[in-house]
Amino acid sequence: MARMRYQQALARALRDEMLRDPSVFVLGEDVRASLRGVTRGLAAELGEQRIIDTPISEQAFTGFAMGAALAGHRPVVEFQIPSLLFTAFEPIVNQAQKFRLMTGGQAKVPVTYIVPGSGARMGLAAQHSDHPYALFAQAGVKTVVPATASDAYGLFLASIRDDDPVVFFAPAAALGSREEVADDADAIPLGVGRVHRDGEDVTVVAVGHLVRDALKVAEALAESDGISVEVFDPRTVHPFDWDGLAASVRKTGRLVVIDDTNRTCGLAAEIVATAAEELADALVAPPRRITRADAPIPFAVELEVALLPSREQLAAAIRSVVTVPQEALR
Amino acid sequence: MARMRYQQALARALRDEMLRDPSVFVLGEDVRASLRGVTRGLAAELGEQRIIDTPISEQAFTGFAMGAALAGHRPVVEFQIPSLLFTAFEPIVNQAQKFRLMTGGQAKVPVTYIVPGSGARMGLAAQHSDHPYALFAQAGVKTVVPATASDAYGLFLASIRDDDPVVFFAPAAALGSREEVADDADAIPLGVGRVHRDGEDVTVVAVGHLVRDALKVAEALAESDGISVEVFDPRTVHPFDWDGLAASVRKTGRLVVIDDTNRTCGLAAEIVATAAEELADALVAPPRRITRADAPIPFAVELEVALLPSREQLAAAIRSVVTVPQEALR
Amino acid sequence: MSDRIDLYRTMRTIRRFEEQIVTLVNSNEIAGVTHEYIGQEAVAAGVCAALRDDDVITSTHRGHGHVIAKGADVARMMAELLGRTTGLNRARGGSMHIADVSLGIYGANGIVAAGAPIAAGAAWAGVQAGSDRVAVCFFGDGAVNQGVLHETMNMAGIWNLPLLFVCENNGYAVSFAQEDATAGSLVGRAAAYGMPAEQVDGMDADAVAAAAAQAVAHARAGNGPSFLECTTYRFVGHHTAEATMGLGYRSDEEIERWRERDPLLVLGARMAADEVAAVDADVEALLERALAFARESPRPEVSSARDYVYASGPAPREGVAV
Amino acid sequence: MSDRIDLYRTMRTIRRFEEQIVTLVNSNEIAGVTHEYIGQEAVAAGVCAALRDDDVITSTHRGHGHVIAKGADVARMMAELLGRTTGLNRARGGSMHIADVSLGIYGANGIVAAGAPIAAGAAWAGVQAGSDRVAVCFFGDGAVNQGVLHETMNMAGIWNLPLLFVCENNGYAVSFAQEDATAGSLVGRAAAYGMPAEQVDGMDADAVAAAAAQAVAHARAGNGPSFLECTTYRFVGHHTAEATMGLGYRSDEEIERWRERDPLLVLGARMAADEVAAVDADVEALLERALAFARESPRPEVSSARDYVYASGPAPREGVAV
Ligand SMILES: Cc1ncc(C[n+]2csc(CCOP(=O)(O)OP(=O)(O)O)c2C)c(N)n1
Ligand SMILES: Cc1ncc(C[n+]2csc(CCOP(=O)(O)OP(=O)(O)O)c2C)c(N)n1
């Protein structure tokens, strides 16, 4: 049992899995020097054939990973910044993701695409602050956004072992967080959420770094308003733990989602839409969502912060649903 | 006043605008021979300098269009198939779309990206059947999906004249449809929906080729069940005509959305989520959505059809909301 | 000599397969559009003659020829194109995604040049496995202007991959002439990455086979990638639908000139008449059986529409709440 | 000779600007990370000396040098980096997106090689306008492995665009050595597209200026694109944050060797000591005023966070229902 940082948990998961499974290798920019810290020391320990520095050729090395996967490997592709997923969008969503269907199940494509440091990072501006996990969910790609060190460990193992393409977002704002990771920690199945906090009055759904914000708000509101907030983290965005969401909402009758994707067609939209359509009988108040604004992130930090979902917005939304006038429901 | 096919309306709009504004030019694959029919005859009439055949270099010619736009032109970039938007995803959503914000408003980027023949086309299989308009809406790009010939005409003019990047989807299933287009037809502002059919009992939202399906179902249900369906077409997916939607839902109290994007984080999710959150007091039944399944399109036509939103599904959803048991609302 | 008969047999099979496909598309027995390989048969036949079953290829939108030449079952190909469950891809892929991964055929591809990095990954995996297998990526003259191909040529160079780049220069990318689309030369592009790059007569299967054998041996020996430009021509439209479009980007004279160098005639002229006749008869019989097999095969169950999307986990959601 | 003094002045301004930026980033007066141009000043200074105000450039993540050399106001640059409304980009862009479109500076760019096709479009537009203006795209050695650069070189070739490709070969892409990342040679890549491609000493501003003047004249005369590989070196880390990372991909000896060819020393040695001293003094004064201006300037109003996203239509939606 060791308390470790999220980023360390990623590094440990990768090392453990590479020691266990010789078919795993890493492909990406500056992974030998480990600019992002996930591969630190691995080139020296496991050899440069398994930690491969690529030229700045995202489209090609993403397609390369697919070819290696079809030939029996389990590539882990590291992207230095989230918007590189845009340059590699075609090989991920149009090639790797569709290949199994297109071949009628002839092959599996076990590739993990990881972004260690997704989302806004205080002053990195519009092209380095994206959090595009909803785009991959919309494209049907398995998508994981762990919130804590132990989840990062277990879900990274599961992603590498998964026989389908998986996009793995490690939010920059969570990389420094710490949590106990059991020495014998194992993979955490994709598609199974985690209830971080039991509550009776309202279900708050959050993923990634926003889970911490949700928990802080939950504690504060318990104190100040005596509101009992349940915090539910789906952990994987696609497939989504609909049963876990339903169980929580059926208990609390209220739903607030906080989400770091753009508002329009984001993850929060999907959760609220599904709840409105399929859990209407359980909801005693209209569901609410707190999201990133529908805008690119400006450089100035005060402007950046103004566009990101905040604890204040979440607290206000929670208060509004627990005190909803019954007329609002007719 | 001439009755014309949707595709002819696109061609006429492009020609009219190119005659009116010398800064408009077309860039794309096989646009001189006009493989897709939108540029037919224009190379001969207006010169090859304004109808430019590109090498198969989507990333570069998409970025090229942005550079020409910054230098005062209004490029129209034609993509032969919808999934080419994936290869050009970075230059559209990360460069053209963000440039104005990133420069603090120093410049405008008036580029129109058109896909003449988006969505499934009966047997074109997984890589040629995408309908990714929700991806661009999530990225904040202005996105237009006209349903009819006159809307295609007016919205194509408006897109070319718009000072921001606009992605323009012309659904393959609508290209053959016919409608009157006034000789003096003008641009139709982006962000303003169209009520195709007035109704009292339920609002059906549809875009693109699905508007025709919605109208057919509306007529059939009026006949068979005496249900009065209002058919609302936002026409532009982003920005969305929220006022138009609200006006209709406040009148009918019921909402069903039919949408050809994947279910998860698709356009229907956004509409249903916004209605659930902001129009809850007007809804007397839970909103419903009929979408494309969350899967790539298989080759066999019967499998393709099984994954696309259908009239039967829409009719059933409409019936279910008009006969919703009040307990479902508590 | 038997190699030549095999080359001819492969080409004849491709030619007649494609001719049947055109008929079946036009009669709507095959859905969608197909891109015929008619005229380019010598390239696939010549290159694949140098390959083993464990070698890998990636193909293009114009893929039937490559897939046949690499050894796929034409009956199961026909079944695939007719949308039957006995098809290679269980009716999920069709013409543009037809594949037989068990034979190292990593698929036709709907996206120009997308197969190149996939082949590179497979080539690398072969080296890791300690095998001397090679990978071949086929692509057209238009694909040489796709950035991903250049990224792949660079990676093949720095990692010394056993990868053969086969460019089928048929003169056009749909309607866009290769000379107008390409600055510099096709072989010059590849040579810039330090790999052997050669131009070969793509209408002469013997010539292609010889050049391919050399390049493949070069790769098997651990000497890295090379590039073959096969000059060829498609005798028919870009796809079956073009016939009615009248794009008019090339002249009938030009087509006629190239037809005089029909790869079947070129090779046939080097064979005894009875050899040719015997093969032709075999091929007719083979394709007759193939079409019969396809027509007798069942269509997929609508209830299976969401199968084969994921290897694990829940099936994709339907488009309606259930 | 006054050209040389101007070159030196530009380089000195860049050098001292960057040195101040490092301090301000480390003291958290500037948010985020910046990529310093220290060591590469001769390239921006030499190339931009050949340009007019109406010429267009596209820059990179390491863009301050290009932007200064093209004539941007250093006070408004400083204000931008400090996140003030008087900044060139109104505090919306910061280091990686700094731009002055009115001076033909189409922006630094956060994405490697993304500026190349943008410059090509601007070059084409100049020709359409009947002007002889040119466009320059700056990029690093690592960018030569991005496909989009190749697609752009091809388009520049077939359309004979007045476009100058300036590759700053500083030996590394972050930690990846150029020789290891690149099959063939950098100039060889460009030559394959049929354009003049030359290697020049990127530590000698006179040499860069001469080569650039020739290439720009070539483009203005309607002779199309060319490619300059400027061999140079960055004296500091890939970005300000690298200092504490200990990536250890290059030796102190290597850095020292290159520092002996510091472009300021190389050019300074060709100037009179008092000329150098006078320029140095001017630059200090200029930068002092710039920093003072930036510090006195206001920060943006939070209420304006969604401004400047669209030129027309509704503002983007907030993250909460209103
Ligand atoms: C990346 C990409 N761009 C465009 C298309 C549309 N398209 C399909 S085939 C084709 C022409 C390809 O030309 P070439 O590579 O020479 O192959 P050929 O068709 O001549 O065999 C085009 C433009 C595509 N499928 N993929
Ligand atoms: C397409 C893309 N890939 C990766 C990155 C991350 N990244 C930023 S700078 C850089 C290295 C660039 O090297 P080079 O082009 O030589 O320029 P230099 O930093 O040496 O000036 C990388 C990999 C990026 N910004 N864009």
Ligand SMILES: [Mg+2]
């Ligand atoms: Mg071709």
Ligand SMILES: [Mg+2]
């Ligand atoms: Mg470099």
